[in-house]
Amino acid sequence: MPEREPLTATQVRLIAKALADPRRNEILKQIGSRKDGIACAEIRECQSITAATLSHHLRELETAGLIAVVRKGKFADLSIRRDVLNSYLAYLKTF
Amino acid sequence: MPEREPLTATQVRLIAKALADPRRNEILKQIGSRKDGIACAEIRECQSITAATLSHHLRELETAGLIAVVRKGKFADLSIRRDVLNSYLAYLKTF
């Protein structure tokens, strides 16, 4: 069973914004579809997007807490943070 | 048990965007807190916002399908559409 820490108003704002862009939505979906991490280059194989733009979106997702980014040598290791996503779901359920 | 029709990509985009603005978030929360409908003027008692801006936000929420707006004489009767919100929750769960 996943953790569900309550979110601050700021976190809610950042998460909602991060999810609002279709591109970020796709990126997050792709990251979430992997059990273990994925690298930027692999995302770029499926999305026609420059490295710079991808980097920008990844920062938004990370700032929102929706993904974890770990540097592994040359590569970035991206993974979804389901606990945070679940907290957001729990928040929306209170409406 | 609430209905959960799957959403189109367009609906997902509109809903995510509608939820992304803090003001709209608050407005939706307020509408959702009422069992029966609420009018614009009552929302404006709690949020410092002009009628024009509120009208704009309500249109966004309605276009996204998150609220129902029924005109009743002079007043608008606003209510949350939990089926749509639940569909969005179901969508996010697939991540």
Added chain:
DNA sequence: TCATCCGTTAGATAGTTGTCGAACTATTAA
């Protein structure tokens, strides 16, 4: 050491949007 690969940062631009005041429509009340 040098070249190459992966990703980030900086700066610029085009498009989007939250906000307001003012003018408008529609309904109710006097």
Added chain:
DNA sequence: TTAATAGTTCGACAACTATCTAACGGATGA
């Protein structure tokens, strides 16, 4: 009919943001 009330629409503006190219830094391999 006149006035008041509830919302909407319009036009404008400031702030934000998604996107790109170009330049950069750090790691790997030759």
